[in-house]
Amino acid sequence: MDLPVMPPVAPMLAKSVPEIPDLGHAEPKWDGFRTIVFRDGDEVVLGSRNEKPMTRYFPELVEAIRANTPERCVIDGEIVLVADDRLDFDALQQRIHPADSRVRLLAEQTPASFVAFDLLAVDDEDLMRRPFRERREHLVGALADARAPVFVTPATADLAQAQEWFTRFEGAGLDGVVVKPPERPYEPNKRTMFKIKHLRTADCVVAGFRWHKSGDVVGSLLLGLYTDDGRLQHVGVSASFPMARRKSLLDELAPYREVDLAGHPWGSWADQSAHPDRRMPGAVSRWNATKDLSFVPLRPELVVEVAYDHMEGDRFRHTAQFRRWRTDRDPASCTYDQLEEPVGYRLADILGGPAPA
Template sequence: MDLPVMPPVAPMLAKAVKEIPDTGHVEPKWDGFRTIVFKDGDEVELGSRNEKPMTRYFPELVEALRRELPERCVVDGEIVLVQGGRLDFDALQQRIHPAASRVKLLAEETPASFVAFDLLALGDDDLTDAPFAERRRALEEALAEASDPVFVTPATADLETARDWFERFEGAGLDGVVAKPLDGVYLPDKRSMFKIKHERTADCVVAGYRWHKSGGVVGSLLLGLYDDDGRLHHVGVVAAFSMARRAELVAELAPLVLPDDELATHPWGEWAEAQAAERASSAGATRMPGAVSRWSAGKDLSFVPLRPDRVVEVAYDHMEGDRFRHTAQFRRWRPDREPSSCTYAQLEAPGALEVGDILPLRG
């Protein structure tokens, strides 16, 4: 591979703001894997946000990119997966699998798409020092004939349209919008764009905590919501505390810690008991809330079970299935709320929309 911009490249990032700024360019914020595509003839490499190649996991997309992209180019975008008319991040995560046979099967059963939103190189030209307005025009021209599953993201210069997208597109699983200065150059690993995401609040039961990686203090609180049948589901974590506050939480939560002989009374007792058995035998255990996965290999994500008696108000952006898509933010304790009242019914549901209303998907 011989391109004017060579892998690995750390993608340019966005900083969070509350309102959509009038930069002259706003586009949807896609919920997938940020990816930079390097293509030199038949050679295609997919670089991830952490600069590690993802090429082997998406063979069907590599083939499509060979067909739909210019002969030699470097394109910044997002790998997404659409199921039931919505973006499905959980299904996308399953695409990262070590077994080649499983990768092949998933490529057939849950094929991915690529949404392009920036052009870093074309032919022998390095475009990273060109203003974004020029790069966007070049991207639209270069991918003018591209078709499903390769797309150029929609964009608008109109703030009212951007605000409409922010509200409506969430129904298809998107998580906000991104505003880009038209005169900005491409700055790898710099927060030079602006992202605007939804923020809502929910009252959740605190049913456990994990230790901080440094040891001896609380790392994150495990959050739960009750369904209509009265079952407490693990929905995410809240983790942004100062070190002093983390230490205080150990003492504050100590009266709620369940001893091993009471684990069966915990809503997640099967996971807690498996964890206790693992400690005793050093054998493998079934997956528990936040257990080690392909994304967290090597991290200790075991948890300390708590009596589910405390309620916390957290801020979150949106749901992915029945869980918070990202780490929630602590707002306040809610001693006035009964844990049993913390149900899914309190969550705001976005309006119905399909990805096909945003992108020209076949079928």
């Protein structure tokens, strides 16, 4: 491979802001795997956010990129998976599998798509120092004839439309809105873009915690919500605490630690084969099989209010943020009924039309 921009490249990042800034360029925020595509003729490399290649996991995209992109190019974008006309991040995660036979099967059963949103190089030209508005123009031109599963992300210069997208597109599984300063160059690993994500709160049962990697302080709280049939479903974790708070949490949780694991709602977590249809708090990490995901059980009597952006299936898509203890809440009242559901929206209506400049 011989390109003007060579792998690996750390992608340019975005920092969270509470409102959509009016900078003249906004895009939907895609919920998938951030990927920089490097193509030199038939040779294709899919670079991930951690700069490790993901090429072997998406053979169907390698073929699609050969068919729909310039002969020599470097494109920043997102690998997504569409199911029932909305994004499905859970299904996308299943694509990361060590067995080649499984990878090939999933490529046929749940094929992925690539949504392009920046062009770093084309032919012999390095575009990274060019302003984004020029890179966007080059991208739209370079992929003018691209067909599914390769797309160019929609974009708008209209703040009102961006605000409408923020509300409507969540129903198709999108993650919010990204705003890009039109005059900025491409700056790897720098948070020079802006992301605006949905923020909601939920009252959850705290049924356990994990130790922090640094020692005897709390690493994360394990959160649960009750289902209609009375099960306490593990829905995610709250984990972003200053070190002093991690120590004080240990004292606050101490009265709830005397519990018989056999009677705990997640007491049988170790037998993952007995729960093929739901995520358990002790399941092996798909991304790091050596990571210790064991937990300290707590009597499920504590209720905490957390902030979250959106759900992915029956769990929080990202780490939830601790807000406050809710001593006034009955744990049994912490059900899925409290969660706000976005209005449905067809993903085809976002990607189906021609890509705007």
